[in-house]
Amino acid sequence: MTGIIYLLPSSIPFPLLFSFDPRISRLELPEVPSLPTDKVALDQFPTYEVFHQRKENAAYAYVGPVHAPEADVAFLFAKEQFSRRFPCTGMWVVPTSAIKVTEYGDDQQSVYDRLPLLPADELGTAAATGQESYDIFHLKKRGKAHAHVGQVQAASPEAALQAAKAAFGDQRPVVNVWVIRSADLLRSDDEDRDMWTTTPDKKYREAISYKVQDRIDRFKQEG
Amino acid sequence: MNPTLDLLYRLADDQLILGHRNSEWNGLGPILEEDIAFSSMAQDKLGHSLQLYGLLHELGEAEPDTVAFTRNAPQFHCCQLTELPIGEYDFSLIRHFLFDHAELLRFEALADSSYEPLALVARKVKGELKYHVLHANTWVKRLGTATEEAIERMQAALEFTLPYALSIFETTEAEPEIISSGLFIGEAELQARWEASISKVLAQTALTLPDLRTLTPVAGGRQGQHTEHLQPLLDEMAEVFRLDPTADW
Amino acid sequence: MYGSASTHDIPAKATTGLENEDPILLAEFEARIARGEKIEPTDWMPQLYRKQLTRMIEQHAHSEIIGSLPEGTWITRAPGFRRKMAQMAKVQDEVGHAQLLYSAAETLGKTREQMLSDLVNGKSKYSNVFNYPTPTWADSNVISWLIDAGAIVNQMANAKGSYGPYCRALDRICAEEAFHLKYGHDAVVHMATGTPIQRKMMQEALNRWWPAIMTFFGPSDKMSTHTEILMRWKVKMATNDACRQQFLDMYVPKIWEIGLTLPDANLRKNEEGVWEFSEPDWEDFKRVINGDGPCNAERIAVRRAAEENGAWVRRAMQQPKAQYVRPLA
Helix, strand or coil, X not given: CCCCHHHCCCCCCCCECCCCCXXXXXXXXXXXXXXXXXXXXXXXXXXXXXXXXXXXXXXXXXXXXXXXXXXXXXXXXXXXXXXXXXXXXXXXXXXXXXXXXXXXXXXXCEHHHHCCCXXXXXXXXXXXXXXXXXXXXXXXXXXXXXXXXXXXXXXXHHHHHHHHHHHHCCCCCECEEEEEEHHHCEECCHHHHHHCCCHHHCHHHCHHHCCCHHHHXXXXXXX | CCHHHHHHHHHHHHHHHHHHHHHCCCCCCCCHHHHHHHHHHHHHHHHHHHHHHHHHHHCXXXXXXXXXXXXXXXXXXXXXXXXXXXXXXXXXXXXXXXXXXXXXXXXXXXXXXXXXXXXXXXXXXXXXXXXXXXXXXXXXXXXXXXCHHHHHHHHHHHHHHHHHHHHHHCCCCCHHXXXXXXXXXXXXXXXXXXXXXXXXXXXXXXXXXXXXXHCCCXXXXXXXXXXXXXXHHHHHHCCCHHHCCCCCC | CCXXXXXXXXXXXXXXXXXXXXXXXXXXXXXXXXXXXXXXXXXXXXXXXXXXXXXXHHHHHHHHHHHHHHHXXXXXXXXXXXXXXXXXXXXXXXXXXXXXXXHXXXXXXXCXXXXXXXXXXXXXXXXXXXXXXXXXXXXXXXXXXHHHHHXXXXXXXXXXXXXXXXXXXHHHHHHHHHHHHHHXXXXXXXXXXXXXXXXXXXXXXXXXXXXXXXXXCCCCCCCCHHHHHHHXXXXXXXXXXXXXXXHHHHHHHHHHCCCCCCCCCCCEECCCCCEEXXXXXXXXXXXXXXXXXXXXXXXXXXXXXXXXXHHHHHHHHCCCCCCCCCCCC
C-alpha cells in the first residue's frame, strides 16, 4: 500500500457507511464495521514530561506529559499541545524515566526534612571528578505543578538531592522534588524565540474575541 | 493582472486550499499529539491566507470571505499540489514537507519585498513557518530512516508528489515585472533555493530524490486550470456560506 | 466535554472491597482528603478509588476524542474565515483535552494504548450525547455552546476533586473551554438573531438536541452507598441533579432571550427556584448508551479507521529499546 492509491477510481465491493461528515464519507468505511482488533502491545510510545516558561525570566513549570518515540518528536508535540493556547517563551522536555522523584510529603511541610543526610564518601561528593549538572524542581502544594528552582553540581542523582537540600532546603513548603540530569533535558533554542511569540496573535482562540452582547440587545429592542 | 494582485492571489489561494485540506485530518490523525500539531499548522495556513486576502482587500478586491467562499475553481490561482485530497498520511506529510520548505524560503525572501505591507506580513509569519519546517523535517527524517514499510511509503509518496510540487514554481505573465519591481525574487530563484533545502534533509534519510530535470511539472493551477478535486472542495467549503448569501454567520 | 461522572453504572450491590483495605492507611488517606489535600499518583489509595477514578477519567478522555467528531463534521464547511478557524481550533482543543485526560488516567496505571484499544473495541463508554448526529451547521453550534456549557458545569466541579493529576488537567481544560463557550454562544446568537433561514435552522437543531441535553448529566441520583463514598473521597463532586439544575439556571434564560424556544411545555422555574421539566426518556438513554443510537456504530468505526490508518506510522516510530513508564503527574 502506498499513499497514492486514493487517486484511483474506487470500486468498493461493500455498502458504505453513511455519514453527515464528508471527511468520513471519503474514508469509504464499510457500513458493517470490520471485526475489532486489539492494538498490538508495542503500540505504546515512551512518555516525556514537559516544562514551559510562561514569560521571559519566569521559572519553568511542569505542564504535562506527551507520548513520543524520541525527544525531538516529543518537543514537536509538546510545543503545540502546551503552548498553543497560552503564552510561552520556551520549553523543555525530558524522558519520564530520567526523572528521579522523592516521596510526596504533606502540604505545608518539606520533604527535605525527612531526607537522611548521607556520608559524603558514599555519594562521591568528595571527589571533584565526575560531577555534572542537575536541575531541581519543587512541588509546593499537592495538585499544583512542579517548578524549576535551580541547578546543582553532583556526581549522582542521590548526591544532587543532597546538594539540593543544602541549596534550596530552606524553601517551604516542598511537597515533592524532581531531580533531572541537565543533559537529559532537551531545551528550546534561543535562536528560535520567534517560534514562541506567535500565540498572542491568534485571537480567534481567545474567549475575549467573542463579544455578542450588542447583538443580543439589538435583537431584544427590535423584538 | 497587476503584478501585486497576481502574486498575492497565488500566495493566498495556496495557503487557503492547503490549510483547508490539512484540516481534514483533525480528529483522525495517527497519534493524538500529532493530530494537534497538524491542526495548528492548518490553522496557521488559514491565518496566513486571511492576512493576504486582507492585503488584496486593501487594494480594492472584495472582502476576504467573499473572495474565499464565492469564487469557482477557474478563478483560483493555487497550484494543483494544494488541492489534491489528503490521501494517506505519507502523502500528506510529503506534501507538507515539499510545500513548507518552499513557503519558508518564499516568505524569508518576501520579508525584503518592495511592497512593504507584504514584507510586514512575511516577517510576521516567519516564526510559524519555522515550526512547520521543523515539524516536516523531523517526520521526514524519522520515517525516512525507519522501517522498510515506512521508507517504501515515503519514497512512493515523494515520487508521486514531486511533479505536483514543481508546479509551486509555475510562473505567470507578470513574472518579469514581479522581479524587476522588487516585489519578489521570482519563482526560478525560489526553486533553486528549495531544491538545495529539500536535498539537504533528504540526504539524511534513506529516501532518494529523483533527478528533477526528468520530471514534468503538473502546471496550470496558476492559470486557473485545476484537477477535478478543486471544485468539489470549494463547493463543500462554501456549502453553509452559500445557503443564505445575505446572512451574517 | 463530558457530562455525568457515570457512577450510576456501578452495580448498586457491588462490593466496595473496603473491608480488605488497611484501616490505618485508609484513615490517613481519608484524613488527607478531608483536610483538602490532593492525592498524588504514588500515594497509597484504596482499590475502589483507583478503579473508579480510572474509569471516570478514561470515559472523560473518550468523550473528548469522540466528541471531536460531531463538530468535526462541519470543520470543512464552517462559513467564513472566523468560524472556519475557530471551528478548527475547537475540534483541536477536544483532541488536546483527550491527550491531557488520558495522561491523567495513565498515572493510575492503565496505559493510553490500552484505553484506546478498549474504546475501539467497544469496551468503554463515553458521553452518550455524542451518539447523536449533527445534520446541520446549527447542530454543531448547539454542541459548541450548550454541550460545552454542560461540560463546564461538570468540569468546574470535578476540578475541585481530590486527585492531583485530574485537577491539573481540568484546570487547563476549563481555561480552554472559556473560548468554546463564548464561540458557541456567539455562533448561536448570530443564527438565532439572523435571517429567517438561519433562525429556522437553529430552532430545529435546538429541538433535536434538547432531549439529549437533558440527559447529559445522567439519571437522577439514587443515593447509593457508593455515591456517598465517592463523594466523601471527592471523586464525585456534585450530584447529577445539582449539575442539571445549575445548567438550566444559567442557560435557559440565555436561550430564551434570543427568541429560541425549548421543546418541553413543562419546563419552568417554580416558586422555590427549582427547575421543573418533563422526565427525560431514560429507557431511550439506556438503549443508546448500550449501542443502539443513531451514531454509535459510526463513532467507533471512525476511531477504528483512524487507529488502523495510523498504525504504520506508529509502527515505524517504535523504539524497541525505549521502555514505557507511566507519566509522573
